[in-house]
Amino acid sequence: SETDVLLKFKDSLANDAALSNWNASTNPCSDNKVRWIGVLCTKDRTVMGLQLENMSLTGLVDVDTLMALPDLRTLSFSNNSFDGPMPNLKQLSSLRSFFLSYNRFSGEIPDDAFLGMGSLKKIYLQQNSFSGKIPTSLTKVLKLLELRLDSNQLEGKIPNFQQKGLQLVNVSNNSLRGSVPKSLSKMDLSFFSGNKALCGEPLLACKTKKPTMLVIIIAIVAIFVILAAIVSAIVVVLLRLRKKHQPSKMRRTPCSTNPKKVASYDATKQNYNWGSAETSPCSKGQNGKLVFVRDDREKFELQDLLRASAEVLGSGTFGSSYKAALFSGPVMVVKRFKLMNNVGKEDFQEHMRRLGRLQHPNLSSLVAFYYRKDEKLLVSEFVQNGSLASQLHGKRTPEMPGLDWPTRLRIIKGVAKGLIYLYNELPSLTVPHGHLKSSNVLLNESFDPLLADYGLIPIVNKDQAEQYMVAYKSPEYEQYNRTTKKTDVWSFGILILEVLTGKFPENYLKQGKSGTKSNLASWVNSVIREEWTGEVFDKDMKDTKHGEGEMLKMLKAGLQCCEEDIEKRWDIDEAVERILELRERDDDEDYYSSYASEGDIYSSRAMTEDGFSFSVHT
C-alpha cells in the first residue's frame, strides 16, 4: 500500500521528527484531518506528491521506493539538509515538477539525468553545490517551463534550449561562460548575472563576436578616412592628368608639363617670355650647367636661354620645344624631355657626346644639353623654315603656298642622305633614327631638310619610346614586338608617301576590319588598286608638270620601303640608292622633254611595268 511505501521512504531519511504523524495505523490520504504531513493527494485519495520543505531533513532520498507511487507528480525537498549527488529522479518519469533547492546536494549532474522525463515542467535545483556542466538532457525536456540552477558551481556553456514554452531559466551565480543562447536572450538579465565569463543578450555583448559601439564608431571613422584619402588621391591624379593634357595653346615655360600628343598637326605658335631665372621652373634645383658637345661654337649659359624671350614652337610627345633668341644674336631651340631615364647620367652624357659629334648637311646638330635626373634639355639651332610637317599640313598662306614637286623631291633625297649618314655613323643602333616623321624634318632657308630627334631610342624611357616613337608603330613591332635594321626604312617610306600625298600619316593609323592595321601605305595601295594612282598625289603640290615620271617612281619607292614583309622591304642602301638616282629637274630643255614624255606614258593610264597606272590631275 501507499502507507507502506511512504513509511519505507521515511526510513531512509534522517532527522525526520517533522514526519511524526506518518504511521502505519493511518492512511496517508484517508482523512483530511489526519492526512500525513507533506503528502499531497488526488481526489481519489492516492498520493500525488510530497512537499517536505523546511524540515531539516537529511539522509537519503529513496527514489526507488517512490517508484511504487503510481500517481506521484511532484516532489519537493526544498530547504532541507540533504547532501550527496542528485537523486536519480529520471526513474520517476511521470513527475511534473521537483524541487531540490536550498539543500547541500553536490557533484556533477549526469548529462542524461532528465532523459525520458517528458512530463516535467518545473525543475528547481538552485542554492546547492552542484558542479560540472548543465546536462544537455534538459534541452530534451520538451514541456519544461521553469528551470532554476542558480547559485551552484556549474561551469561550461549554457546548452542551446529550444523549448517554445520556456518561461524561466535562471542560471545566475555559477561559473558559466560563453554566450547566452539566443532563445534565452529575452529573459531577465538577473537570471544570468553572477557568471563572469557569460556574455550576450541580455548581458553585455560578447567582445569577440559583436563589436562594441566604440569599435563600430572607430570602424566608421576609419572608413571615412580611407574614403577621403581615396577621393583626394583621385582628385590629385585628375588634376595632374588635366594639367598634362592641357592643349599646346597654353603658355608654358620650358619646364612645364608635357602635354598629350594629338593626332592632328598643330602649327600654333605663341610668343612667350620665360620670365626671370628665379621664377622659371627650370631654375629650381638647377645646379647643372649646359654642356656643349662641340668646341667650335659660341658658348652661353642656361641662364642666358632662360632670360631670352621665348616662343613655344610646339608640344611634342616628349615635351615642349621653345625658340629662344639669345641677346648676343643666335636663335636656339630648347626641347625639354621629361622621360629620358633609360640610362644613367654617365651613359646619357656619353650618348649625347656621340650625337654631338655627328655633322652632316642634312642633320640638325645638337649644340648643348642640360642634365638633371628628372628632366633633360636638348639645345639645337633654330631652323628657318620650320618643319616639313608645317609646310605640308599647315594653313596655306601666300608665304606658305605649298611645296612644289622639285622641292619635295629634294627634301626626300636630303632625308635619304641624312638617314644613310646616321646608319653609317651609328652602326650599333638597330634603329639609328627611330623617330623619323615630318615634324622631325626641319627645313632651312633653302628648304633643304635637316633631320632632328634622331638617335634617341637608347636614352628614352622604354615605355614611352614604345608608346610614342615612330619606330614602334612599324608593322614588325606591331606584329612581332621587334625592330630591325629596316625599321627606319619603313618610317622613311611613310614619310615619302606623306610628302607625295600631303596626307598626315597618323590619321591613317587604324585598326582594319579584319583586325589588321592599316596605315598610309595601305591607303595608297588601295587607291592604286582602283587604278586611280593620280588621285593619291597632293593637290597642293605645284609644278608637277614635268615630274610625273619621277613622282611615280618615288611613289613606288615609298611603297617598297613600306613593304610589310621585311624580306621584301628594301634595305637602307637600296632605298637610298634608288631614291638618289631619281633625276631632279634642271633648266635643260632636253631634260624637260624626256621627263615629260615619260610622264605622258603614265598619263595615258596604261599599266606600266611597275604595275601602276597614272592619271595626271590638274
Ligand SMILES: Nc1ncnc2c1ncn2[C@@H]1O[C@H](COP(=O)(O)OP(=O)(O)OP(=O)(O)O)[C@@H](O)[C@H]1O
Ligand atoms: N630646331 C628647330 N628649329 C625650328 N623648328 C623646330 C626645331 N626643333 C623643333 N622644331 C619644331 O617645333 C615643333 C615642336 O617640336 P617637338 O620636337 O617638340 O615635337 P614634335 O616633333 O612635334 O613631336 P616629338 O616630340 O614626337 O618629336 C615642331 O613643329 C618642330 O618641327
